[in-house]
Amino acid sequence: MLAIDAHDLAKTFRSGWPRRRETHALRGVSLTVQRGAIVGVLGPNGAGKTTLLSILTTLLVPDRGRATILGHDLAREPGAIRRRLNMASGNASFLWSLRVEEIIAFYGRLYGLGGRALAARVEELLGFAELGPHRRVPYNELSTGLKQRLALAKSLVNQPELLFLDEPTLGLDPDVAIRLRAQIAALRRQRGTTIVLTTHYMREAEELCDEIAFVKNGRLLARGSSEELKRAIKLGDVIALRVDAGGAAALAGLPGILRTTAEDGRVELTVDSAQKRLGEVLQRLHESGAVVRDLEVREPQLEDVFIELAK
Amino acid sequence: MMRHELIRIWAFALRNLLMASRNVFFVFELTFWPTVGVLSIGLMTRFLRLSPADTSFVLIGTVALSTVQVCQLDVAYAVLYDVWSKSMKHQFLAPIAVRHLTLGSWLVGIGRGLVVFALLAGLAWWAFDFNPLRIGGGALGVFLLGCFLTAWIVGVLVCALVMLFGTRAEASAWATVNLVLVLSGIYYPVSLLPGPVAAVASAIPLTYFLDAFRSHFGFASEFASPLARGFGLSAAYILAAHWGLRAALDRTRRSGLLLKMSE
Ligand SMILES: Nc1ncnc2c1ncn2[C@@H]1O[C@H](COP(=O)(O)OP(=O)(O)OP(=O)(O)O)[C@@H](O)[C@H]1O
Ligand SMILES: [Mg+2]
Numbered sequence: 045m046l047a048i049d050a051h052d053l054a055k056t057f058r059s060g061w062p063r064r065r066e067t068h069a070l071r072g073v074s075l076t077v078q079r080g081a082i083v084g085v086l087g088p089n090g091a092g093k094t095t096l097l098s099i100l101t102t103l104l105v106p107d108r109g110r111a112t113i114l115g116h117d118l119a120r121e122p123g124a125i126r127r128r129l130n131m132a133s134g135n136a137s138f139l140w141s142l143r144v145e146e147i148i149a150f151y152g153r154l155y156g157l158g159g160r161a162l163a164a165r166v167e168e169l170l171g172f173a174e175l176g177p178h179r180r181v182p183y184n185e186l187s188t189g190l191k192q193r194l195a196l197a198k199s200l201v202n203q204p205e206l207l208f209l210d211e212p213t214l215g216l217d218p219d220v221a222i223r224l225r226a227q228i229a230a231l232r233r234q235r236g237t238t239i240v241l242t243t244h245y246m247r248e249a250e251e252l253c254d255e256i257a258f259v260k261n262g263r264l265l266a267r268g269s270s271e272e273l274k275r276a277i278k279l280g281d282v283i284a285l286r287v288d289a290g291g292a293a294a295l296a297g298l299p300g301i302l303r304t305t306a307e308d309g310r311v312e313l314t315v316d317s318a319q320k321r322l323g324e325v326l327q328r329l330h331e332s333g334a335v336v337r338d339l340e341v342r343e344p345q346l347e348d349v350f351i352e353l354a355k
Numbered sequence: 356m357m358r359h360e361l362i363r364i365w366a367f368a369l370r371n372l373l374m375a376s377r378n379v380f381f382v383f384e385l386t387f388w389p390t391v392g393v394l395s396i397g398l399m400t401r402f403l404r405l406s407p408a409d410t411s412f413v414l415i416g417t418v419a420l421s422t423v424q425v426c427q428l429d430v431a432y433a434v435l436y437d438v439w440s441k442s443m444k445h446q447f448l449a450p451i452a453v454r455h456l457t458l459g460s461w462l463v464g465i466g467r468g469l470v471v472f473a474l475l476a477g478l479a480w481w482a483f484d485f486n487p488l489r490i491g492g493g494a495l496g497v498f499l500l501g502c503f504l505t506a507w508i509v510g511v512l513v514c515a516l517v518m519l520f521g522t523r524a525e526a527s528a529w530a531t532v533n534l535v536l537v538l539s540g541i542y543y544p545v546s547l548l549p550g551p552v553a554a555v556a557s558a559i560p561l562t563y564f565l566d567a568f569r570s571h572f573g574f575a576s577e578f579a580s581p582l583a584r585g586f587g588l589s590a591a592y593i594l595a596a597h598w599g600l601r602a603a604l605d606r607t608r609r610s611g612l613l614l615k616m617s618e
Contacts, residue, residue, distance in 0.1 A: 057611050098614055103444050105609045126450040135618060137441045139370070141377040153366030154449035156359035182377075198445070 046112070047206050047238040048077040048100060053109035054262075055095055069095040071262035072109065079205075082232055082239040084253035086246075088354045092262040093242040094133075097208045100240070101131045114206055127155065129206040132199035134192060134214030140184040144175050147183060148197055155202040165201060172227070173197035189220040196224065200231075207231065209241035213248060221245075225252060246346040256346075258353050265353055270346050277352050279344035281318035283325060285311045291334035298324060309337075318343075363451055367459025371429055374436060375463070384428065385471060389421035393475050396542075397483040411485045411572050416541035418475045418487060419565060422468045422499070423506045424532050429464030430457055430510025431528040434517050437616070438525070444617035447608075453600045457514065461507050468503055490571040497582060501564025504589040508560070509535055511596035518603035521616055535559055546577055560588040 051074045057067040070092045077083050085093045098104035100113060102122040111118040113125045138147045148169055152162045170176045173193040178186065186194065192212065199207060212228065213221040229252060231237045243249055249256055250270050257267040266273055280302050285291070292306035295313065300321045303314040315321040318341045329336055375381045396417045400410040433456045437443040446456070480486040488495060509532050516524040516531075538555055539545065539562040548556055556562050563578060563585030570576045578584060607613040 055611075059611075094614075098444075098611075101448055103448060103608065103613055104611060105605075123450050126448060131448055136445070137617070138445070139374065139436055139440045139442060142370070142373060146373060150366055150370055151445065151449065153362050153369075154446060154451050154455075156362055156450075158358065158362040158365075202449075 045079045046076055047079045047081070048075060048111065048113055048240070050075045050100065050111035050118075051109055053096065053099055053106045053111065055092075055099060055104065055106050068262055070099070070106070073259065073262070073264045074109075075257060075264065075267075077238060077240060079238050080232065080236045081255060082228075082241070082253050084249040084256045085240065085242045085259055086244075086249055086256055086350060087242075087259035087265075091259045093259055094210055095262075096259065097131065097210055097240065097242065101129060101208055102126055127202065128204060129208065130199040130202055130204040131208040131210065132195040132212060133209075134195075134211035136191070136195035136198075138183045138194070138198075141182050143180050143182055144186070144190075144194055145170065145179040147194060148201060151198050152201045157201070169197040169200055172200070174223075188215050189217070192216060192220075192224065196227065203235070204237065206238045206240070209239060211242055211244065213243065213245060221248070228252060246350060250346050258350075260354060270349075273349050274344050274346070277344075277349050278316075279348050279352060280314045280316050281344065282342040283313045283315060283318055283322060284338075284340045284342065285313070285325075285329075285336055286338035287311055287329060287334045287336050291329055291332065291336075294328050294332035294334060295325060298328060300324075360455075363455040364459040364462070367433055367456050368462045369459075370436070371432060371460045371463040374432070375429075375467070384425060385467060386474065389425070389471050389475055390478060392421055393417050393478050394482065397479065400483070407484070408573060410483060411487075412569060412574060413542050414479050414483060414485050415487060415565065415569060415572070416536075418472060418479065419498075419502055419561070419568075420532075420536050420541055421475055422472045422502045423509070423536065423561065425471045426461070426464035426468035426503050426506035427510040427513070427532050428528060429467060430460045430507060431513040431517070433457065433460035433510075434514040435525065435528060438517060438522055441617050444613055447604065447613060453511075453514075453597060453604060457507065457511050457597065457600070461503070461510065464506060464510065465503050468506065469499070472499060472502075490568075494568065494571050498564055498568040501561065501567075501582075501585050501589070504586075504593065505535065505559075505561040505564070506532075508589065508592045508596050511593070511600050515596070515600040515603040518600065518607055518612075521612060535561065538562075539565060541565075544574075544577060558588070560585045560592065563588070 052072045053070055054072050055070040057069055058064050073096060085096060087093055099106045100111065102125055114128050116124045145166055148166045149162060152165055157165055170179055173196055175193055175197060178190055196212065213224055216224065225248060228239065232239060255267060255269055256273060258265045266276060268276060286309055288309065292311045300316045301313055302316060305312045396413055400413055476487045513528045513531055516527045539559045540556060545553055545556040545562055563581035566576055566578055567581040
């Protein structure tokens with residue numbers, strides 16, 4: 045069952061007067077997301093990630109394309125969609141002098157919650173986001189971490205089946221970011237919430253996402269699990285060695301080596317598969333009489349995939 | 356369903372109330388400027404040695420101006436708060452309609468408008484011996500309703516302008532109402548206005564509400580059945596203003612301004 049089924053979404057922003065500037069933010073993106081999945085949308089700054097999320101959350105009307113969200117048509121039934129989804133963004137902002145609990149309650153009411161049901165929901169979310177001790181603090185006195193947690197709490201006020209998170213851990217210290225990630229993972233585990241998130245932290249994407257969609261220049265360049273992307277991009281593994289001088293020369297002409305760098309006895313070989321080539325490499329070195337002092341095998345990181353795709 | 360509707364309206368009413376209660380400058384809005392207005396106009400009537408009747412004519416205008424302005428500002432704040440705090444997108448992510456926003460904030464505006472009216476009526480009575488309350492509850496209620504309906508219309512139009520042009524249109528929250536008030540004859544009978552301007556004045560509901568109110572103080576009515584015209588026009592404008600606001604919101608969803616106003 046699909047939570048999102050989007051076809052060929054395109055959006056061009058027109059701004060400036062009298063000379064109009066056009067920004068082609070999305071140039072035809074199709075995306076499907078299974079119910080209960082966590083999908084990460086990655087891509088360089090200005091790639092169109094926020095634009096894509098905005099269209100899927102009904103905040104922006106696309107120029108072209110169509111989408112079905114939770115079984116409702118995006119263009120014809122935006123009201124029905126809004127009831128069932130929500131979004132939090134890392135740079136969210138709320139009314140400056142409202143208190144934490146008042147902000148959650150305000151948005152709760154917009155979804156028709158009132159009376160005891162609202163009070164209970166606010167309590168639950170204050171607990172979930174660990175905002176209890178700060179419930180009476182005005183928004184403009186909150187730290188970045190607390191603001192982010194409030195944004196997440198607010199986005200859960202209607203118990204959304206589909207949740208969009210735009211850079212949810214932006215500007216958080218590692219400790220707070222880890223806790224927030226754990227909460228995001230718990231949402232899916234406990235409630236089966238479908239989550240679409242954007243992030244610039246590769247570890248976050250690897251840790252949370254079942255699948256990653258890579259967007260660049262308004263186009264979807266690749267999608268798959270982190271492992272699939274690494275394999276598809278064919279970045280190869282790296283065998284890093286510390287050997288006595290002259291060792292690198294012995295490796296010339298070995299099959300499967302994509303790239304070699306040698307410097308002060310440090311040799312880095314990029315090979316198609318470390319598993320396949322390591323034995324041969326070591327054997328060559330041994331025969332040539334070179335002594336291996338240190339050895340490390342590195343698989344490509346998602347970061348490497350990102351850099352490669354963003355090129 | 357009805358309950359959900361009321362909760363959403365209440366959400367915006369409560370929000371305006373909370374924001375107002377935490378801003379000291381709102382006390383100025385509510386007391387200082389209106390008081391200054393009535394005092395300066397009242398003193399001017401003394402200086403010009405206006406008859407008690409003419410004094411009441413002018414003071415009715417001043418009191419109406421402040422009442423409409425305060426109520427109208429609350430409606431405008433419903434959108435301005437979101438623009439200033441850059442939180443616009445969150446509420447339109449929720450399943451709400453513009454009527455929830457304008458009705459909720461209007462209710463608070465009515466409350467604040469009543470406070471201002473009571474304050475100014477007391478002041479006018481105490482300082483200038485003019486008691487606008489003496490005509491009795493019914494006529495007074497109708498007049499106030501007229502003021503508040505006018506405020507609603509102007510407030511919703513300001514909201515639409517802010518939606519269309521962002522913070523650049525902010526000043527309209529304070530300026531638009533003055534335009535309406537000049538045209539609807541605050542300090543003079545609209546018959547004084549030159550032809551084309553008088554035509555504009557006759558299209559403004561407040562013109563008729565002022566006319567009807569003043570007739571209770573002995574001024575001859577300039578229009579036939581002013582109240583029916585006033586309420587008829589108000590109803591039409593309220594529908595039109597809401598349609599305009601809705602269209603402006605749809606436009607921000609297409610142009611991306613809704614996002615721009617949230618970052
Ligand atoms: N509301 C808007 N009005 C005009 N142009 C916009 C608007 N929103 C985005 N853009 C432009 O569209 C392009 C895509 O922006 P978008 O915010 O979707 O990128 P992103 O992938 O989210 O980037 P980042 O990683 O920096 O958040 C950018 O060039 C941006 O300047
Ligand atoms: Mg972005």
